[in-house]
Each structure stands twice: as structure tokens, then as C-alpha cells.
Amino acid sequence: MRYVFLDTETTGLDPALGHRIVEIAAVEVCNRRLTGRHFHQYVNPGRESDEGALRVHGLTQEFLRDKPVFQDICREFVEFIDNSEVFIHNAPFDTGFIDHELALIRYKPMQTYCLQIVDTLTLARELHPGRRNNLDALCERYQIDNSHRTLHGALLDAELLADVYLAMTRGQESLLMERDMSGGASQASLRAMEDLTLIIQPPNQTELVLHDQLMERIHQESKGSCLWRAEEADD
Incomplete structure (x- = not known):
């Protein structure tokens, strides 16, 4: 199974208010190993980032001015996620921005181009209820070195997310991956249950x-x- 771990940086919090993607990155994992193959692009959003967003990623419009617009990198992005399960931390945020960018150039939503989208934040909350589950907290919990993460960067964060996911699911991935997106049992699980023989032991x-x-x-x-x-x- 081919997995892709993805992250974006944006000019603000809401695409409905005109905010855009400024950086997008994805890394490939096959057989539970980072392959070294990745997709990474800075994107010219055509506008300034909000002050809060700029503090997070540090990507100024001066730096982004000569970078490609999303339309120019879209085909390569879609090809990279094709036939893959895509993992994103707080997926609704990133997919909201990506779907907005795709819609502006008359592309279909992101879900159309990949097998499924998995929210690793939801998974982390199931495994660690009541605890902090942002990327930094998970890196600390699983002893993953993120000391070089002084600012958020899409490529670095995608790589860290892959490391976190592999640590979270070590020894239990087969169970987690058999669940469908609605949380139900997979067909393989149902077939296995149907094959079970119930043994009834009467009381003495x-x-x-x-x-x-x-x-x-x-x-x-x-x-x-x-x-x-x-x-x-x-x-």
C-alpha cells in the first residue's frame, strides 16, 4: 500500500475569506518506510499573509512573488497523490484549502484523486484522549527529534507526520488500516468473523x-x- 503524508501552509485560516496556499508538500511511504520521494512547492498566493500566519511559517510575499501559482503545480500534485491513501494532521483544514484551490481552476475535489484521506489528528485523539495531540506534542510523546522545527514548513511537517504515524501504529497497523472511513469493520474483518465457530460450554x-x-x-x-x-x- 502506498501512503502519502501531506501538509500545507497558508496565508490565513479560512479560504472563504480569500486566503490561499503558500506551500504544499507530500512525502511517500511504502512498506512503512519513507522512500525519499516527495512533492514540494512554494506557491504565489497573490496576496500577503495574515500576521499570525506569517509568524507560523515565515513565508513573506516578497519571497513568494516569483513562485508558481497553484494552477501551474496542480497537475504534478494530483499525479503524486494518485492511487494513494493520503494522511493529513487536522485534515479538514488542509483539504478545505486544497479543494478551494482546485475549484478555482475547475478541478474536482481532492478526494477524487486519491484512495482515501485519513485524519491523523482524529487517530491521535482516539489513542490519547484528553491529551495534547498537535504535531509537536506527538513528536515529544514518541521521542521523534523535531528540534530543527523552528518555523512550520510543509515538507518538514509532512516528514515528521510520517514518522509520528509510523510510531503510533507500530504493531497495530493491520487493525487500524482495516477500518473504513466511517469506523466500521472492513469486509475482511466481517468475513473472518463469519468463519468463526461459536463453542457453547454448558455449566456443570x-x-x-x-x-x-x-x-x-x-x-x-x-x-x-x-x-x-x-x-x-x-x-
Whole structure:
């Protein structure tokens, strides 16, 4: 199975307010190993980044002015994610921006071009409920070196995310990957369950006596209000 781990940097928080992608990167993982193959582009958004976003990624419009626009790099991006499962941390944020960029140039949504999109933030929250699950916290938890991450960068963050995911799923990936996107069991899991033989072991005489004694004690302590006693009387 081919996995792609993806990250973006943007001019702000909401594409509906005119914000755009300024950097997009994806790295390839095959057989649970980073292959070294990646897609990475800085993108000219045609506008300045918000102050808060600029503090995060440090990509000024002066730096981005001579970079390609999204339309110029779109085909290469779509080809890179083709026939892959794409993993993104807080996927709705990134896919919202990517789908917005695709729509502007009359492309279909990102989901059309890949097998499925997996939100690693959702996975991390399932594994570590009630704890911080941003990328820095996960790197610390799984002892992944992120000391060179002084600013957010899409390529570096995609590589770190791949390392985090591989650490999170070590020894349990087969179970996690069999779930479909709705959280249900896979067809393989259902077939395996259908093949199981249910063995019924009847109780022995000692177990029956102990059970009856327990039921009688419960009946007495409940002052005769147990429903099964009423049903036995009706019979």
C-alpha cells in the first residue's frame, strides 16, 4: 500500500475569506518506510499573509512573488497523490484549502484523486484522549527529534507526520488500516468473523447450584422485586 503524508501552509485560516496556499508538500511511504520521494512547492498566493500566519511559517510575499501559482503545480500534485491513501494532521483544514484551490481552476475535489484521506489528528485523539495531540506534542510523546522545527514548513511537517504515524501504529497497523472511513469493520474483518465457530460450554452441576444460590440471595435482598421471579410465577 502506498501512503502519502501531506501538509500545507497558508496565508490565513479560512479560504472563504480569500486566503490561499503558500506551500504544499507530500512525502511517500511504502512498506512503512519513507522512500525519499516527495512533492514540494512554494506557491504565489497573490496576496500577503495574515500576521499570525506569517509568524507560523515565515513565508513573506516578497519571497513568494516569483513562485508558481497553484494552477501551474496542480497537475504534478494530483499525479503524486494518485492511487494513494493520503494522511493529513487536522485534515479538514488542509483539504478545505486544497479543494478551494482546485475549484478555482475547475478541478474536482481532492478526494477524487486519491484512495482515501485519513485524519491523523482524529487517530491521535482516539489513542490519547484528553491529551495534547498537535504535531509537536506527538513528536515529544514518541521521542521523534523535531528540534530543527523552528518555523512550520510543509515538507518538514509532512516528514515528521510520517514518522509520528509510523510510531503510533507500530504493531497495530493491520487493525487500524482495516477500518473504513466511517469506523466500521472492513469486509475482511466481517468475513473472518463469519468463519468463526461459536463453542457453547454448558455449566456443570456445581456451577448450576452456585448460580441458583446467588439468584436466591439477590431475590431476598431485593425484597421480592426481581423480574425473573415474577416471570417464573407466571409460568
